[in-house]
Amino acid sequence: ELKVEQNPLFLSMQEGKNYTIYCNYSTTSDRLYWYRQDPGKSLESLFVLLSNGAVKQEGRLMASLDTKARLSTLHITAAVHDLSATYFCAVVFMDSNYQLIWGAGTKLIIKP
């Protein structure tokens, strides 16, 4: 079964703190995406990770991929209120005809 699991599903944290969101997937993947969604809004692409050991950074967000462990992480450094959103990972599995399988999302609330 093609599954993508995120944890935690909900995270409340203080500004200035660091935290990591985890995305596990069930079988060999072709690529992995991270998206951000603000309440009532569309989904915005953050990162595309294509190979083992890939690391991408944008501002206070850094994403990495370990294909052997079937794990991606989204690390937040010195969180600020503007990063409050729901974060989704999505995986393209081998032989899935390029369909994305989505995690349930991590709702992140950053308190001033």
Add this chain to the structure above:
Amino acid sequence: NAGVTQTPKFQVLKTGQSMTLQCAQDMNHNSMYWYRQDPGMGLRLIYYSASEGTTDKGEVPNGYNVSRLNKREFSLRLESAAPSQTSVYFCASSELGRAYSNQPQHFGDGTRLSIL
């Protein structure tokens, strides 16, 4: 720079009514997708069209039909709406294939559909 445009943005239907959700993209993408988003469940693929003239079922196709009208437009139809189809519907577009593996799907703003 419209990207992916969905209409309508909001709709309330009664059980048994029909309606069509419209989606158009101006990025010249070959592939288009319809998802539904329910609380706590991420996105689930309803139907997709890998290229003009083709459509395929996704994870949750029952109760829906689609039409790929041309390269730009991909519509989703509910023939007889049911309360279980209350959801937020997103259309997306992208290119497929390994040559485009570094490109994400681009999403519309969504249609919020309530069925009473």
